[in-house]
Amino acid sequence: MSSLFTPLSLRSLEIPNRVWMSPMCMYSAAPEGPDTGAPTDFHLTHLAxxxxxxxxxxxxxATGVRPDGRISPWDLGLWNDRQQEAFTRVTEAIKAHGAVPAIQLAHAGRKASVDKPWVSDRYVSEDENGWQAVAPSPVAYQGLPVPHELTEEEIQQLVRDFADSARRALAAGFQVAEVHGAHGYLINSFLSPAANHRTDAYGGSFENRIRFALEVVDAVRAVWPDDLPVFFRTSATDWLTENPEDEREGWTGEDTVRLAKELQARGVDLLDVSTGGMVRDAKIAAGPNYQVPFADQARNQAGIPTAAVGIITEPQQAEDIITSEQADAVFLGRELLRNPYWPQHAALALDTEPTWPDQYAYVVKRRKR
Incomplete structure (x- = not known):
């Protein structure tokens, strides 16, 4: 049997295979009114x-833990009862097809309050349902306004916000909670010296820069059941230090290994390894498997299970990542937008029986003659 289609057990949860759907913003929630941030019929269909x-x-x-934590006014959020109820429909539909429902809890930080990407990259002002962005330091993401520098009191409130959203996620039926610590958003901007210029307990040294991330993880783990896993998504590198022509200091793969050890000690069960997103002009040599070495590095140097992402499009490619023990699972994004049934076709290509819903299986699955 294909390694890609063997189950993976994390705590008491068994995930039926290693092909997983990446979190991808759809910018399709109501931006105002009573249904602000709540998943719609589109989200239900899309995920199920x-x-x-x-x-x-x-x-x-990425699901905002508070209204001003969303990337855009059209993003999902989980800070009230109406959103929680709407998410319950989503988790029930995912479970009905034998998959595990997971949620990425997020705060967009200095990259918040922007337009839908297919419209523009511009900042959405407060009189357009937008808001002021916040960050560890008043350092703007290129093209966006200077964010408000968070006070220590505000940081502690954000930690509580993550915990509150995790409680709601559990009540809505999610079985995995992922803390979003990547792509230049709030937690990632605390981690990286490219964005964090603080001189207090949350800035300067490596230990101080990871403090907020660890506090969030501790708060989420404290309200999440011991028998269910917590993930952490990281940008393993800012792609700055690796470039000899770039004098800016950034977060590196070695930093990620150090962080991974701390996260695992605090109850994180899997590191979801991406890269980039801290600065617009970083030079990234993108291509098939270009981020896989970072998942490999964290897995085999920190001893934490990892998932690999980034231009993984072919069944054998995904299979090789698992069999070579570079990662324990693969997250697919754009490829699953192109083809929602990629895992079924990949199973066939890897000589494994697909798991079609009964309503489809009697027509499409292989039959013995």
Whole structure:
């Protein structure tokens, strides 16, 4: 049997295979009114169809832990009862197809309050349902306004916000909570010296820069059941230090290994390894498997299970990542947008029986003659 389609157990949760759906923002929630931030019928169809398509784990897009934590006014959030109730429909649909429902809890930090990407990259002002962005330091992401520098009191409130959203996620039926610590958003901007210029307990040394991330993880783990896993998504590098022509100091793969050890000690069960997003002009040599070495490095140097992401498009490519023990799972993004049934087709290509829903299976699955 294909390694890609063997179960993966984390704590008491068994995930049926290693092909997982990445969190991808759809910018399709109501931006105002009573349904602000709540998943819609579109989100229900979008996520449930990937579960029917054979993904072992289906993760929602970055979900704001508070209104001003969203990337855009059209993003999902989880800070009230109405949103929680709407998410319950989503988790039930994902489970009905045999997949594990997961949620990515997030705060966009200095990259918040922007337009839908297919419209523009511009900042959405406060009179357009936008808000002032916040960050560890008043350092703007290129093209966006200077953010408000968080006070220590505000930081502690954010820690509580993550915990509150995790409680709601559990009540809504999610089985995995992922803390979003990547792509230049709030937690990632605390980690990286490219964005964190603080001189208090949350800045300067490596230990201080990771403090907020660890406090958030501790708060989420404290309200999440001991028998269910917590993930952490990281940008393993800012792609600054690796470039000899770039004099800016950034977060590195070695930093990620150090962080991974701390996260695992605090109850994080899997590191979801991406890269980049801290600065617009970083030079990134993107290509198939270009981020996999960072998942490999964290897995085999820190001893933490990892998931690999980034231009993974072919069944054998994904299979080789698992069999070579570079990662324990793969997250697919754009490829699952192109083809929601990629896992079913990959199973066939790897000589494994697909798991079509019964309503499809009697027509499409292989039959003995």
């Amino acid at each position: 169809s990937r579960a029917a398509g054979g993904a072992g784990l289906v993760m929602t897009e």
